[in-house]
Amino acid sequence: MPKVDLEKLKREDLEEAKMGIPPRFGKDIDVDFTLENSGRWEKVKGGNVWKLEVYSENSHSINMIFNDFFLAEGSELIIYNKEMNMMAGPITSFSNNKSRKFSTDIIIGQSVILEF
Structure with missing residues (x-):
């Protein structure tokens, strides 16, 4: 599987949390x-x-x-x-x-x- 940039996903989750969006469950990979x-x-x-x-x-x-x-x-x-x-x-x-x-x-x- 392609390597996932976990740090990038965490930063995105922190930004989305400021808008009341819960953290993601996982990362879809087609x-x-x-x-x-x-x-x-x-x-x-x-x-x-x-x-x-x-x-x-x-x-x-x-x-x-x-x-x-x-x-x-x-x-x-x-x-x-x-x-x-x-x-x-x-x-x-x-x-x-x-x-x-x-x-x-x-x-x-x-x-x-x-x-x-």
Whole structure:
């Protein structure tokens, strides 16, 4: 992920606080990660697993917002931090919806691994 200028964000938050605007929750970073252009596929017993590590230097946590979310029946997505002490999932086709949007909870750390 591109490095975020935390000091600049803090200065902006201080200026906005003077106008009664609460501090931001996080910084949106648009990405275009797909099964085809990112991560790596591994053969495992019983099939294939795709893994992608997302690293954001100096972040306290990472959450994900998927804009074109659809999981086929029988597939699972698991998202966890590098320390493996926080996890979201397994996320299944049950989470599919008409808007094709999906958001994760906050996962503490500078790095998360997506495993599909």
